[in-house]
Amino acid sequence: MILPIVAYGSPVLKKKASDISKDYPKLDELIENMFETMYNANGVGLAAPQVGLSIRLFVIDAKPFAQDESLSEEEVKELESFKRVFINPKLIEENGIEWDFNEGCLSIPDVHEDIFRKPEIKIEYLDRDLNQQTETLSGLPARVVQHEYDHIEGILFTDRISSLKKRLIKSRLTNITKGKVDVGYKMKYPLAKKIR
Structure with missing residues (x-):
């Protein structure tokens, strides 16, 4: 079942999940x-707070990133097979020199900004079968995990941009909270009366 995605401005997006x-x-x-909702919105990751649930759960399928022609064959294979469920994850380490990448978010449609993140992470989590896992990830898989992990910590990618950039996109963010944005998937807006 496709769930409505909660839009920017909703309190659940700023709350640390349980x-x-x-x-x-x-x-x-x-x-x-959540997978069905994510695929319907052409996303690569979706966290439970984005569907209105303040719990520590997110899903990822990085396959769409494998279309990038600048990637090596090894990177393509890694991205094509990077489909995971993260339950109660704990980010243990972030290493390396920060690099920037243009990020977007299903809860903040039509807004993209360059975000700096460390290239390598170590994460512990329960998989879909509730088995304990520990993984070291780098590159795009690490970045997608960091983005989704931020969601369960109550952090949005727009919290990681400069105050000047925030001021420049303020009216666009306000329009999103009011539902004055055109998306191809169901969304729940904090200042609109109904799901659209």
């Missing part, structure tokens, strides 16, 4: 719905 218990009701169904 851990999920192992008996969380209908978890598998929620995960399937």
Whole structure:
């Protein structure tokens, strides 16, 4: 089932999410719905707060990034197979010299900014079957995980830009909260009366 994506300005996006218990009701169904919602919106990642749930869960499928012709064959293979479910993740380490990449967000449609992040991370999490995993990731997989991890920490990518850039996009962000934006997927806007 495709869920409405919560738009910029919704309080749930700024709240630090809570851990999920192992008996969380209908978890598998929620995960399937999140993947379906993400694919419907042409995203590569989706965190539970983006569908209105303040829980530490996000899903990623980085396959769309594999279309980049500047990537090596090895990078393409890695991105094509990078599909994961992260439950109660903990970011253990971030290493290397920060690099910038133009990021966007399904909750902040039509806004893209260059964001600096470390190129390598180490993360612990429970997978879809609730098995403990520890992974070291680099490049685009690491970046997508960092972006989604920010969501469960109550951080948006727009929180990582300069105050000048924030002022420049302020009216666009205000329009998003009011639902004055054209997207090809269902969204729930904090200052609009209905889901569109």
